[in-house]
Amino acid sequence: MSGAGTDAVVVPDALRRFAAEVFARAGLSDEHAGIVADVLVWANLRGVDSHGVMRVPRYVELIAAGDLNPRPAIGVRTEAPAAVVIDADRAAGPVAMTVGMAAAVRKAKSAGVGVAFVRATTHTAALGYYTLAAAREGLAALALAGSGPNMAYHGARAAGVSTSPISIAVPGGERAPLLLDMATGVVALGKLMQARRTNQPIPSGWALDRTGKPTTDPQAAQIPLPLGGPKGSGLALLVECLTSLVVANPILAESLEGTPQGRRHTQNGLALAIDLARFGEPAAFRREVDRLVKAIKALPPDPDGGEILVPGERGDRVRAARLRDGIPIPRVIYDELRRVGEKLAVTASL
Amino acid sequence: MSGAGTDAVVVPDALRRFAAEVFARAGLSDEHAGIVADVLVWANLRGVDSHGVMRVPRYVELIAAGDLNPRPAIGVRTEAPAAVVIDADRAAGPVAMTVGMAAAVRKAKSAGVGVAFVRATTHTAALGYYTLAAAREGLAALALAGSGPNMAYHGARAAGVSTSPISIAVPGGERAPLLLDMATGVVALGKLMQARRTNQPIPSGWALDRTGKPTTDPQAAQIPLPLGGPKGSGLALLVECLTSLVVANPILAESLEGTPQGRRHTQNGLALAIDLARFGEPAAFRREVDRLVKAIKALPPDPDGGEILVPGERGDRVRAARLRDGIPIPRVIYDELRRVGEKLAVTASL
Numbered sequence: 001m002s003g004a005g006t007d008a009v010v011v012p013d014a015l016r017r018f019a020a021e022v023f024a025r026a027g028l029s030d031e032h033a034g035i036v037a038d039v040l041v042w043a044n045l046r047g048v049d050s051h052g053v054m055r056v057p058r059y060v061e062l063i064a065a066g067d068l069n070p071r072p073a074i075g076v077r078t079e080a081p082a083a084v085v086i087d088a089d090r091a092a093g094p095v096a097m098t099v100g101m102a103a104a105v106r107k108a109k110s111a112g113v114g115v116a117f118v119r120a121t122t123h124t125a126a127l128g129y130y131t132l133a134a135a136r137e138g139l140a141a142l143a144l145a146g147s148g149p150n151m152a153y154h155g156a157r158a159a160g161v162s163t164s165p166i167s168i169a170v171p172g173g174e175r176a177p178l179l180l181d182m183a184t185g186v187v188a189l190g191k192l193m194q195a196r197r198t199n200q201p202i203p204s205g206w207a208l209d210r211t212g213k214p215t216t217d218p219q220a221a222q223i224p225l226p227l228g229g230p231k232g233s234g235l236a237l238l239v240e241c242l243t244s245l246v247v248a249n250p251i252l253a254e255s256l257e258g259t260p261q262g263r264r265h266t267q268n269g270l271a272l273a274i275d276l277a278r279f280g281e282p283a284a285f286r287r288e289v290d291r292l293v294k295a296i297k298a299l300p301p302d303p304d305g306g307e308i309l310v311p312g313e314r315g316d317r318v319r320a321a322r323l324r325d326g327i328p329i330p331r332v333i334y335d336e337l338r339r340v341g342e343k344l345a346v347t348a349s350l
Numbered sequence: 351m352s353g354a355g356t357d358a359v360v361v362p363d364a365l366r367r368f369a370a371e372v373f374a375r376a377g378l379s380d381e382h383a384g385i386v387a388d389v390l391v392w393a394n395l396r397g398v399d400s401h402g403v404m405r406v407p408r409y410v411e412l413i414a415a416g417d418l419n420p421r422p423a424i425g426v427r428t429e430a431p432a433a434v435v436i437d438a439d440r441a442a443g444p445v446a447m448t449v450g451m452a453a454a455v456r457k458a459k460s461a462g463v464g465v466a467f468v469r470a471t472t473h474t475a476a477l478g479y480y481t482l483a484a485a486r487e488g489l490a491a492l493a494l495a496g497s498g499p500n501m502a503y504h505g506a507r508a509a510g511v512s513t514s515p516i517s518i519a520v521p522g523g524e525r526a527p528l529l530l531d532m533a534t535g536v537v538a539l540g541k542l543m544q545a546r547r548t549n550q551p552i553p554s555g556w557a558l559d560r561t562g563k564p565t566t567d568p569q570a571a572q573i574p575l576p577l578g579g580p581k582g583s584g585l586a587l588l589v590e591c592l593t594s595l596v597v598a599n600p601i602l603a604e605s606l607e608g609t610p611q612g613r614r615h616t617q618n619g620l621a622l623a624i625d626l627a628r629f630g631e632p633a634a635f636r637r638e639v640d641r642l643v644k645a646i647k648a649l650p651p652d653p654d655g656g657e658i659l660v661p662g663e664r665g666d667r668v669r670a671a672r673l674r675d676g677i678p679i680p681r682v683i684y685d686e687l688r689r690v691g692e693k694l695a696v697t698a699s700l
Binding site: 078080081082083085107110111112113114115117140153154155156157158160161166168170178180182186212227228230231232234235237238240241242245246247248250252253256257272274275276278279280281284285288289291292294295296298299300301302303305306307308309310311 | 596655
């Protein structure tokens, strides 16, 4: 790595090796450790640093707390022709969601459409990783995750739902796949954290403080508000139903009621895949995606807005730049990673 | 009906009979006319007047223009174990989407999850009608629709995508099903129309004028902005891919390129159903939905916001009131409906 201002800059492969060794020393199999490291570094490469290696210390804590099972017995709980319930046995989210999307793709190839309900996993990380993997195989894919309450419910002055992310990806032709990966909040938790670090006031309508009052103070902002009021919190509520309640692992009610289970970290995921080849000519689909992108990019641009981008495009560019120049890691996070590495006697250098 | 201020007030059954006779006289079979009337009046009953009988004249125009086929040969184009492509043959949207959701439910019952891609239909009307029908049968359901460009794409100063609606419904226990039915715009087109009628300035960030400039003038506002900027327009773009491109009936690119096909009215829909009984105990799922709602309603309310509501609850209440008191119809729309009725020699009174 080399220093640059307050950020450390790390070569992606070195970061992946380091993270993988941390997870292996923390008890994961080498295969699982490699998957988790790859998913986190993938997020960093695309500029989604909130879902990148800054999560490493938290994952290690989850193992220590017994919430993340480093040696899970992931198994199929229920099987239907087009769907499967996968019991993740508290696996690391990236491991369980990778298994889940692979199962959804397999089901889609035999049934046209396939869904995997991933039960009792942990932090699912950046959902775009899994939908993009399916899009690269030529399928359309969607992923959802249900998690604990960290976003205000519309009309309430407290966290009631999760910022439940939604990702959708479809293959492109000459272009990269279209990749949407969004949370249902007005603003990502990562942006609130960034405002806290830089101490910039936040716009009104972004967040509540810990007592539930609206605030523009970046130090006080704790609870993001839902995107579009009842739309964002309604979506988040239904995502909990589709991910957690379908597989009888409720998260929100347990947490809001303050039950012992509600104090544990757990998530549930859903992976859906559509085998495009079953419903039309895949090459024609890909050409139409490119044609649509071209038509969108030919729209008159907002004179104040710069270039018109399609979902995934900004991330693709950040990735190209970071593959070339390395991944910037804020010094405070870099130092924390090194401490975790030292504690676990990691030999890979960072 | 009885007059009340500027609104006419019509008994729901009378409105349904009138609309059904209009569609029958315009060429639909009695069965199809009844379905379309039921879907439109259902929207009025729930207070979604923008998707109610105000659409009747437009539907009649679509028949006259040859865009809506009153006697469609709806058929299955492709069949897979969990999915089906239904060629709607330009059927009225409510007819095609009813067929589509029924097919998705059938597939879900055999495969666990089922999807119907509904190709080449017309205005799909209120998607909540179809997802609610599945939820009443005990399934979870999702519906999407792809339509012509009527919403700004983020970063563009023109309509580039559709306000692509998304509906999700799940069954409740003691309570009614949870029913989310939202568009991907900051504001519904109906709200813009209402501001135009009442001449109230609209908030900045809601809409562009016809030349693509941001405006707060309700008379000039034409193009709603996407919910959450790139999130709303990204979702809408991916909905076009999942509904229109999967079945090779592109709408946005045809329209944006100004092709002859792009000037015709056409829509595509997607209906997805999940057979909850396959993945757990349905009664337990329903109890968990009620428990979740109870926990959400127990959150500390926004002192300025009134009651905490869950998706579908406001519509359920409006429905109860309108079943009792009748459906208010703005005089200008009431007069237009009567003119359409006279022209088609409709005998049912309004």
